[in-house]
Amino acid sequence: MSFASLHASAVDALARFDARTDADDALRHTMLAFLDAQPRGCARANVPGHITASVVILNEARTHVVLTHHPRVGEWLQLGGHCEEEDASLPGAALREGLEESGLSRLSVEEDLLTLHTHPITCSLGKPTRHLDLRFRAIAPGAGVPELAISEESNDLRWWPVDALPDSAERTTVAHQVRAALARG
Numbered sequence: 001m002s003f004a005s006l007h008a009s010a011v012d013a014l015a016r017f018d019a020r021t022d023a024d025d026a027l028r029h030t031m032l033a034f035l036d037a038q039p040r041g042c043a044r045a046n047v048p049g050h051i052t053a054s055v056v057i058l059n060e061a062r063t064h065v066v067l068t069h070h071p072r073v074g075e076w077l078q079l080g081g082h083c084e085e086e087d088a089s090l091p092g093a094a095l096r097e098g099l100e101e102s103g104l105s106r107l108s109v110e111e112d113l114l115t116l117h118t119h120p121i122t123c124s125l126g127k128p129t130r131h132l133d134l135r136f137r138a139i140a141p142g143a144g145v146p147e148l149a150i151s152e153e154s155n156d157l158r159w160w161p162v163d164a165l166p167d168s169a170e171r172t173t174v175a176h177q178v179r180a181a182l183a184r185g
Contacts (some may be wrong), residue, residue: 006042006083007041009091010041013111014035014116027128032038039103040099043085044080044124047127048147049130049132050083050131050154052080052132053080053093053094053133057088057135057139059145059146060140061144062181065181066140067165068101068157070155072121076166077171078174080097080100081153084124090136094136101154102151103150107141114177115135116135117135117173119133137181137184
């Protein structure tokens with residue numbers, strides 16, 4: 001694929017996003033305007049900012065969520081990261097990130113966006129930038145909580161009960177994502 005097809009996938013996902021709040025709708029419009037002005041807005045090398053793809057992974061029973069203790073941020077977060085040129089779509093990028101970072105062998109990622117988020121960060125390029133994060137929901141098939149395998153992109157990785165999330169500065173954002181994921185059934 002190409003960054004052009006990822007760009008089109010991001011525009012499509014944002015156009016279809018069902019914003020539940022005025023703030024979400026404003027962020028959706030901001031991201032669409034960003035993509036209109038930045039044809040390579042899905043590429044990590046796009047220093048003004050770039051689209052990233054995250055995935056909120058629930059177990060099949062919807063009782064646990066996978067969180068990683070992110071080495072750069074130092075907080076418990078959902079899995080996700082940069083788009084790669086070979087990703088077929090934004091949901092595909094979220095799926096790839098989820099599989100790579102969790103060690104799970106299978107995930108079912110939904111095509112519709114779950115939530116949106118933007119944050120400043122200094123990426124691996126060493127320059128301050130902004131992530132415009134498109135977040136998707138995924139279900140890990142199987143009974144219980146499938147075994148995880150920590151990757152080099154994480155300090156720690158574990159299943160957390162959805163009603164007992166870890167304390168962190170990002171707790172409100174993570175809790176919002178988990179509530180949104182559970183609301184879909």
